Amino acid sequence: MPGERMFEQRDLVLPGDLLARGDFKAxxxxxxVGDEIRASRLGLVExxxxxxxxxxxxxxxxxxxxxxxxxxxxxxxxxxxxVDIGGPLEAFLNVKDVIGGQPSPDIPLTRIYxxxxxxxxxxxxxxxxxxxxxxxxxGPGLGKVGRGLMIRxxxxxxxxxxxxxxxxxxxxxxxxxxxxxxxxxxxIIAIGSKRGEEMIAAALDKIERECHVPxxxxxxxxxxxxxxxxxxxxxxxx
Amino acid sequence: MPLVVEGKRVDGRGLEELRxxxxxxxILENADGSAYVEQGRTKILAAVxxxxxxHPRHLADPQKALLRCRYHMAPFSTxxxxxxxxxxxDIELSKVIRNALEPAIFLEEYPRSTIDLFIEVLQSDGGxxxxxxxxxxxxxxxxxxxxxxxxxxxxxxxxxGFIVLDLCxxxxxxxxxxxxxxxxxxxxxxTLLQMDGLMTREEFDRxxxxxxxxxxxxYEVQREALKKRYEAIERLVGGEGT
Numbered sequence: 001m002p003g004e005r006m007f008e009q010r011d012l013v014l015p016g017d018l019l020a021r022g023d024f025k026a027x028x029x030x031x032x033v034g035d036e037i038r039a040s041r042l043g044l045v046e047x048x049x050x051x052x053x054x055x056x057x058x059x060x061x062x063x064x065x066x067x068x069x070x071x072x073x074x075x076x077x078x079x080x081x082x083v084d085i086g087g088p089l090e091a092f093l094n095v096k097d098v099i100g101g102q103p104s105p106d107i108p109l110t111r112i113y114x115x116x117x118x119x120x121x122x123x124x125x126x127x128x129x130x131x132x133x134x135x136x137x138x139g140p141g142l143g144k145v146g147r148g149l150m151i152r153x154x155x156x157x158x159x160x161x162x163x164x165x166x167x168x169x170x171x172x173x174x175x176x177x178x179x180x181x182x183x184x185x186x187x188i189i190a191i192g193s194k195r196g197e198e199m200i201a202a203a204l205d206k207i208e209r210e211c212h213v214p215x216x217x218x219x220x221x222x223x224x225x226x227x228x229x230x231x232x233x234x235x236x237x238x
Numbered sequence: 239m240p241l242v243v244e245g246k247r248v249d250g251r252g253l254e255e256l257r258x259x260x261x262x263x264x265i266l267e268n269a270d271g272s273a274y275v276e277q278g279r280t281k282i283l284a285a286v287x288x289x290x291x292x293h294p295r296h297l298a299d300p301q302k303a304l305l306r307c308r309y310h311m312a313p314f315s316t317x318x319x320x321x322x323x324x325x326x327x328d329i330e331l332s333k334v335i336r337n338a339l340e341p342a343i344f345l346e347e348y349p350r351s352t353i354d355l356f357i358e359v360l361q362s363d364g365g366x367x368x369x370x371x372x373x374x375x376x377x378x379x380x381x382x383x384x385x386x387x388x389x390x391x392x393x394x395x396x397x398x399g400f401i402v403l404d405l406c407x408x409x410x411x412x413x414x415x416x417x418x419x420x421x422x423x424x425x426x427x428x429t430l431l432q433m434d435g436l437m438t439r440e441e442f443d444r445x446x447x448x449x450x451x452x453x454x455x456x457y458e459v460q461r462e463a464l465k466k467r468y469e470a471i472e473r474l475v476g477g478e479g480t
């Protein structure tokens with residue numbers, strides 16, 4: 001081991017906590033000053049071979065190339081759309097990345113996507129100067145979402161919604177018979193019956209609150225079954 | 239009116255004793271992060287939004303995020319009704335609090351965006367800028383904003399010739415000096431130091447050390463508040479699952 005550890009694996013740490021001293025590298029949500037590694041976010045500490053990182057319990061979305069995200073169109077420009085993807089900056093979707101090639105000047109862009117539309121898109125890069133994420137909707141599964149319920153959770157918890165080898169998501173799909181679109185940015189769309197969508201929303205709320213406690217999938221399954229069995233007794237998460 | 243009688247202060251505290259303090263984090267559903275702090279009779283609510291797109295865009299800093307801070311006293315927070323419009327004092331305190339928090343935040347991670355911070359004083363009994371900083375820093379950590387350390391804050395001052403900790407409103411008004419200090423306990427750095435009134439150099443040193451000791455005590459309460467939320471859920475569901 002290259003240095004001294006100050007916490008046990010997966011302890012809850014706060015910003016500023018000294019995590020390790022020595023020859024470690026600072027991973028996600030950690031920073032290094034001299035030979036001291038400290039946490040920069042509230043989360044669970046993770047000691048690797050030569051790296052110390054923190055799994056944040058809450059965080060803003062950090063866009064990465066290749067991420068599939070769910071976004072909402074907030075503005076239409078001459079050559080594309082501004083899309084809110086929940087990150088620090090609005091993303092930009094160029095017309096060329098929607099229809100592939102030059103747009104015909106007589107088709108207004110609002111006919112393709114209008115303000116308020118919810119779209120599934122992929123991050124292809126970043127603008128050279130403004131650093132805004134650039135999107136495309138060319139590809140399987142990408143494009144406008146017609147109907148469904150949009151739910152926001154903390155992006156750091158998307159892996160928990162998927163679960164180990166997809167255990168959580170397959171359970172959710174099976175129990176509620178809904179279709180789920182997961183954006184890496186924490187925006188989720190549930191498409192199914194009204195009842196099913198409501199159950200997904202309640203389940204996601206539970207996942208978000210309890211994701212740091214083991215045994216999550218079983219608890220959520222039990223929870224959904226109790227919702228189904230309870231008829232009108234929908235437990236409002238709070 | 240004497241403010242210190244036989245080592246006891248107007249509210250019955252000892253000279254180096256804090257007011258009872260209570261902190262809760264994450265209490266507002268719609269904000270990205272929030273905190274509520276009660277310190278004696280001072281009650282403050284803080285909410286954080288962001289980092290998010292900045293409007294108007296021309297204010298954006300290409301190097302780092304902007305921290306926008308609004309300190310505001312509610313009309314019903316003082317004995318006489320207060321105009322809800324931001325006063326000169328509100329604007330100054332907004333700036334002072336922003337400057338006290340900026341060194342703790344990794345603003346450079348989010349260029350061109352903004353972090354909005356709202357500090358609402360619901361009830362005031364002195365020391366609102368320190369309590370505001372304490373609430374704001376818990377709200378920032380709760381929002382998942384990357385920080386070097388939490389910021390704690392506490393005032394020390396001179397009342398009736400004694401160096402005292404955590405002044406309340408009467409002591410601030412009638413006392414000889416009031417010195418708010420904001421401090422990053424894990425890094426040992428001061429981010430705010432103001433003084434109103436007169437103290438000798440020797441008194442200043444004693445007051446500063448006392449204020450830092452106060453900050454460290456408040457820091458422990460801040461830590462507990464942030465941890466408590468997750469541990470409470472763990473206890474709640476730990477019984478039925480796993």
